[in-house]
Amino acid sequence: MYDSGCNGTDPHLRLPVPPEAARKHSLALAGLIREQIRRSGGNISFERFMEMALYEPGWGYYSAGAARFGEPGDFVTAPHVSSLFSRCVAKQCRQVLAAVPAGAILEVGAGSGLMALDLLQELEALDSMPERYFILETSADLHARQEQLFASRIPHLLPRIAWLETLPEQPLSGIIIANELIDAMPVARVALEKGALHELCVGHDGGGFYWMKTPAPDGPVRASWDRITNGLPGPLPEPFETELSLRADAWVRSVSAVLEQGAMLLLDYGYPGYEFYHPQRDRGTLLCHYRHRAHDNPFFFPGLQDITSSVDFTALAQAALESGMQLAGYTSQAHFLIGCGITEMAAAMQNGKDCPDPAVTAQVKRLTLPGEMGERFKAIAFTREFPEALIGFQFLDQQDRLWRQV
Numbered sequence: 001m002y003d004s005g006c007n008g009t010d011p012h013l014r015l016p017v018p019p020e021a022a023r024k025h026s027l028a029l030a031g032l033i034r035e036q037i038r039r040s041g042g043n044i045s046f047e048r049f050m051e052m053a054l055y056e057p058g059w060g061y062y063s064a065g066a067a068r069f070g071e072p073g074d075f076v077t078a079p080h081v082s083s084l085f086s087r088c089v090a091k092q093c094r095q096v097l098a099a100v101p102a103g104a105i106l107e108v109g110a111g112s113g114l115m116a117l118d119l120l121q122e123l124e125a126l127d128s129m130p131e132r133y134f135i136l137e138t139s140a141d142l143h144a145r146q147e148q149l150f151a152s153r154i155p156h157l158l159p160r161i162a163w164l165e166t167l168p169e170q171p172l173s174g175i176i177i178a179n180e181l182i183d184a185m186p187v188a189r190v191a192l193e194k195g196a197l198h199e200l201c202v203g204h205d206g207g208g209f210y211w212m213k214t215p216a217p218d219g220p221v222r223a224s225w226d227r228i229t230n231g232l233p234g235p236l237p238e239p240f241e242t243e244l245s246l247r248a249d250a251w252v253r254s255v256s257a258v259l260e261q262g263a264m265l266l267l268d269y270g271y272p273g274y275e276f277y278h279p280q281r282d283r284g285t286l287l288c289h290y291r292h293r294a295h296d297n298p299f300f301f302p303g304l305q306d307i308t309s310s311v312d313f314t315a316l317a318q319a320a321l322e323s324g325m326q327l328a329g330y331t332s333q334a335h336f337l338i339g340c341g342i343t344e345m346a347a348a349m350q351n352g353k354d355c356p357d358p359a360v361t362a363q364v365k366r367l368t369l370p371g372e373m374g375e376r377f378k379a380i381a382f383t384r385e386f387p388e389a390l391i392g393f394q395f396l397d398q399q400d401r402l403w404r405q406v
Contacts, residue, residue, distance in 0.1 A: 016291050018304055029059040029303040034204050043201040043212045046298075047246075050186040053302040055138070061303055062139050062184075075289040075306060077180050078267070078333070078373060079115035082363035084349075086118035088340035089177065089265070092392045093119065094128040096175040096263045099388055103174035103262060106134040106164075108255070109181040113146030120157055129160065130174060136164045171260035179267045182316070183308040185251065187243040188221050189284065192236055197225055200241065202299075209299040220246050228315070232277055233405040242277060242284040243309040249319040256323035261385040263328060264320070265392070267336070269377045270311025272401045277312075285310035313380055314402045325382035329393025330402055334374030337367060339395035 018026065033052050037044050054061045078085040097103040110116050116135065123129050137143045143163055150158055189200035191213060198213040199221055216222050224244045229236065255264060270276065276285070288295050290305035298307045317327055331339075342364060349360050368374040381390050 015293055015295065015300060018301055022304055023301070025059070025064065026301040026303045029053070029056060030209075032056060032059065033202075033209070033302060037202065037204050043203045043214065045199065045201055046189045047186045049202040049209075049302075050298065050307050053298070053307055054184060054186070056303075059303055061306060063141060064303060075292065077111065077115075078367060078377070079118065079179065080112070081366050081373070082360075083118040084342050084345055084360075084363060085337065085367055086115045087122040087345055088337045088342050088392075089115065089179075089267075090119045090122035090126070090128075091340040092263075092265060092390060093130070093175050093177070094123060094126055095388065095391050096386070097123075097128055097130055099386065100173045100175075100262045102131050104132040104134060104172055105130045105174055106136065106168070106172055106176045106258075108136045108176065108178040109184075110135045110137055110146055111142065111180070113142075113149045115179055116146070116161075117149060117153055120154060120161075124157070131160075133157075133161045134164055134168065134172075135161065136167065138165060167254060167258050172258050173261040175262050176255055176259055176264040177266075180269075182245070182248045182251070182266065182268050182311050183270070184306065185245060185247045185309075187245045187247070187286075187309045188224075189241065189243055189286070190216060190221065190225060192238055192240040194238065197222060209302075224249075228273065228277060228312075231273065231314075231405075233274070236277065237279050237282055240279075240282045242281070243286060245309065245312060245315070248311065249315055252316050252319040253323045256320055256325050256382070256384075259325075259384050262383070263386055263390065264325070264382045265379065266316070266381070267333065267377060267379050268311045270313055272404065273312055273314030274405050276310065276314075311378075313378060316380060317382075317402050320382045325384055326386075327399060327402075328381040328383040328386075328390050329397045330378065330380045330399045331393050331396050332375050332398070333377035333379055334368035334370070335396040335398075336379035336392040339392045342368070 029052070033049060036048070036052065052060060055063055057063055093105055107116055116133065120133060135146065137146065150161060191198045191200055197216040199216045201212045201214050203210055203212045216225070221244060224246055228244070286296055286298060287308050288298055288300065288305050289308070290300065313330060317330070321327060346360050346364050350357055366372045379392060381393065383390070
């Protein structure tokens with residue numbers, strides 16, 4: 001047994017108490033997870049726990065119908081900060097669509113649909129509409145919310161939008177985009193202690209869910225760990241805990257196989273490999289969000305909070321390169337937005353006023369300042385059969401950071 005104090009009633013978290021209906025919902029999901037633990041012989045992998053907590057049909061955080069995004073939810077994404085973010089992404093899409101005949105856009109995990117809305121409106125204003133705008137969305141609730149948003153705001157564009165539940169069967173030309181998707185993919189957790197690698201699993205007793213250490217068996221977890229640690233400049237301190245995102249690597253390989261010509265653009269928060277597995281980051285990067293409060297207890301009321309892990313961008317790049325893609329750029333969100341023209345767009349929003357609009361200025365600062373979203377969030381892009389340099393990385397391309405060891 002390990003760290004059995006982590007459960008949904010930890011008084012030290014000082015998180016808001018959920019309403020009674022939400023508590024009952026969480027207890028029902030916790031019951032399903034407990035049954036999974038029982039059937040599995042007393043514990044399940046954290047990867048499986050995270051999958052059920054976030055995606056269990058009808059019960060998981062992203063599957064149960066409550067508000068998740070923006071001020072009414074638990075966290076704010078860049079598209080909710082300002083339409084400037086999505087308009088910049090649209091400028092990058094426009095460049096790719098102009099060079100790819102009959103190009104389409106595939107957005108994976110569109111969330112509230114706000115980025116798609118602003119992006120399509122910008123592309124329409126630029127006379128650069130894609131042939132189709134595909135949305136891969138596995139949540140029936142989010143699909144319904146997205147469709148309702150588009151029907152109320154851009155009904156004339158609905159015929160151009162199509163929802164998918166799986167990746168397209170036919171090769172796609174154009175651009176594939178995903179914003180804050182990979183951080184929510186279930187991860188394995190491991191601990192290095194006394195020279196031995198353990199997998200951190202989840203058990204349950206009368207007091208709630210708790211961490212359990214089990215020897216990491218031969219298989220994908222150990223193979224991933226060996227591949228990562230062999231590329232580090234030196235040994236890690238002990239004890240050392242971290243996450244392994246096997247699903248993210250597999251996802252990049254699957255999506256890469258779909259793209260026939262064009263680009264894939266991913267925006268998320270995380271680090272190059274040498275920073276992700278830095279000796280000082282010895283407790284990993286697991287982070288949870290509930291009512292705009294961040295904490296590190298994934299067992300707090302399952303189904304009511306988001307659970308995320310930072311992205312290892314070096315691992316993503318390696319998976320894409322091994323799939324035959326070309327690395328087209330890696331940089332901070334701030335530099336990507338500058339490359340796409342956020343400064344010029346913000347200036348145009350001033351409507352000729354002598355004094356800057358405080359609201360627009362605040363939005364730009366939140367999106368670009370290092371202490372806000374500008375540095376923590378990154379943009380990475382891959383291309384296939386696309387010779388042009390992408391505009392989002394023309395201001396500053398930091399590809400070399402992906403392969404740095406110190």
